[in-house]
Amino acid sequence: MIQIYRNYAEFKQREVGEDTEAKRKAVLDIIRQVREKGDQALFAFTEAFDKVKLTQLQVPLERIEQADQNQDPLFVSSLQEAAERIRAFHQKQKKDSWFMTEEDGTILGQRLTAMDRVGIYVPGGTAAYPSSVLMNAIPAQVAGVGEIVMVSPPNQEGTIHPHVLLAAKILGIKEVYAIGGAQAVAALAYGTESIKPVDKIVGPGNIYVALAKREVFGQVGIDMIAGPSEIAIVADEAANPVYIAADLLSQAEHDPMASSILFTPSFSLAEEVQKEVERQLQTLPREKIAREAIDQYGGIIVVNHLDEAFEQVNLLAPEHLELMVEQPFDWLAKVKHAGAIFLGRYSSEPVGDYFAGPNHVLPTSGTARFSSPLNVDDFMKKSSIIFYSKQAFFSHGKKIIALAEQEGLHAHGRAIQVRLEGENNE
Numbered sequence: 001m002i003q004i005y006r007n008y009a010e011f012k013q014r015e016v017g018e019d020t021e022a023k024r025k026a027v028l029d030i031i032r033q034v035r036e037k038g039d040q041a042l043f044a045f046t047e048a049f050d051k052v053k054l055t056q057l058q059v060p061l062e063r064i065e066q067a068d069q070n071q072d073p074l075f076v077s078s079l080q081e082a083a084e085r086i087r088a089f090h091q092k093q094k095k096d097s098w099f100m101t102e103e104d105g106t107i108l109g110q111r112l113t114a115m116d117r118v119g120i121y122v123p124g125g126t127a128a129y130p131s132s133v134l135m136n137a138i139p140a141q142v143a144g145v146g147e148i149v150m151v152s153p154p155n156q157e158g159t160i161h162p163h164v165l166l167a168a169k170i171l172g173i174k175e176v177y178a179i180g181g182a183q184a185v186a187a188l189a190y191g192t193e194s195i196k197p198v199d200k201i202v203g204p205g206n207i208y209v210a211l212a213k214r215e216v217f218g219q220v221g222i223d224m225i226a227g228p229s230e231i232a233i234v235a236d237e238a239a240n241p242v243y244i245a246a247d248l249l250s251q252a253e254h255d256p257m258a259s260s261i262l263f264t265p266s267f268s269l270a271e272e273v274q275k276e277v278e279r280q281l282q283t284l285p286r287e288k289i290a291r292e293a294i295d296q297y298g299g300i301i302v303v304n305h306l307d308e309a310f311e312q313v314n315l316l317a318p319e320h321l322e323l324m325v326e327q328p329f330d331w332l333a334k335v336k337h338a339g340a341i342f343l344g345r346y347s348s349e350p351v352g353d354y355f356a357g358p359n360h361v362l363p364t365s366g367t368a369r370f371s372s373p374l375n376v377d378d379f380m381k382k383s384s385i386i387f388y389s390k391q392a393f394f395s396h397g398k399k400i401i402a403l404a405e406q407e408g409l410h411a412h413g414r415a416i417q418v419r420l421e422g423e424n425n426e
């Protein structure tokens, strides 16, 4: 049962049976073995963790091409419409290169270029996520990435779920591997006989995926830590307990490590939500996962007033935050840290997971303090452009030498000096 806590400190002190250090050690071992043994390790880990004996890692192109066969038409058209909305949203994020010319003829600027090859991780251990194909790949396409490689855990037939392949087909993704977990992240980072390494790995996943991305950072770029899902809701006494319970459970059903937390100043609402969560839990096909998440990581925190709720939310920096309060826009300025903020009674979190347009790959475990939703910038890099005119060089030369001398870097100074003297000698 979801517990009610009388303050945030009490909630923080609860016992959570989590051993991240043991998982990190397991992930380090997986990465090491993939580096040493390549494809052989991928086959072995897939058998061990996904209980599938793969005959090949790459999904044949014909399978992707045929993915639209026998699909529910409403599902197909909804996926296409979602893709259009996500593309339209991300087009707005695209930035251009810029240049500025100074009076002495110097040209300075910033050139933006897309990455050559990126790996997108599409989760698939306990559910198939076609929506995550869209969320990962569309911003990469908008950025103009050359090659997009997709990995996702295999189903029991040794291929990838047809819904996920359909999303790949809609977006024109052709290089797809049926591997998941830390081993997929390691293969993308270091390469194997069959998989060419990528420049950056993006995408959400469970704790093993999140830890593996953290470990390979530096070898490749990563977007963020997008681990087990989280939702925090701030609700006043007028909020609907049925909606609140449903939204809390929408994230709990992702993962036994997902976290669902309600902050409210109303004790009676807290009690109603507690009962409603229990009632709705019993109707869920994924009850076991959701119950484990609610029992371990869920909670209802009764605060003294709404301002206190926002103070606690900012400490939590949740992945998703719902404001189920009267006049939600009046409270928006109080939120400093959250991956995505949903305002009002009809902005239920799954609206954002599937359809609204903003990205659902979001920072978790407090990293919204310094990370942002996956976006077009994640797939671009900047190069500074410097063209110095002769006039500028002669005007700045002595100042540059003075700075170099103070750092004791005489070769730097000489690179300037020889040009100043060379010009004088001409």
Ligand SMILES: NC(=O)c1ccc[n+]([C@@H]2O[C@H](COP(=O)([O-])OP(=O)(O)OC[C@H]3O[C@@H](n4cnc5c(N)ncnc54)[C@H](O)[C@@H]3O)[C@@H](O)[C@H]2O)c1
Pocket (backbone or CB within 6 Å): 026, 049, 050, 122, 123, 124, 125, 126, 127, 132, 153, 179, 180, 181, 182, 183, 204, 205, 206, 207, 208, 209, 225, 226, 227, 228, 229, 254, 255, 258, 319, 360, 361, 362, 363, 364
């Ligand atoms: N933050 C976000 O933006 C966001 C978005 C979508 C989904 N998610 C999260 O993605 C996750 C999906 O999780 P999932 O498990 O369904 O799929 P997943 O693809 O993330 O993980 C499945 C893989 O985990 C590995 N694994 C499982 N048990 C293991 C063990 N004991 N040791 C080593 N490796 C092991 C296996 O290799 C398996 O292929 C959920 O946590 C969900 O909340 C997050």
Ligand SMILES: N[C@H](CO)Cc1c[nH]c[nH+]1
Pocket (backbone or CB within 6 Å): 129, 131, 132, 228, 229, 230, 251, 319, 353, 360, 361, 362
């Ligand atoms: N809520 C997840 C992000 O934490 C995204 C998702 C995909 N499908 C359903 N939900």
Ligand SMILES: [Zn+2]
Pocket (backbone or CB within 6 Å): 229, 250, 251, 254, 350, 353
């Ligand atoms: Zn979700």
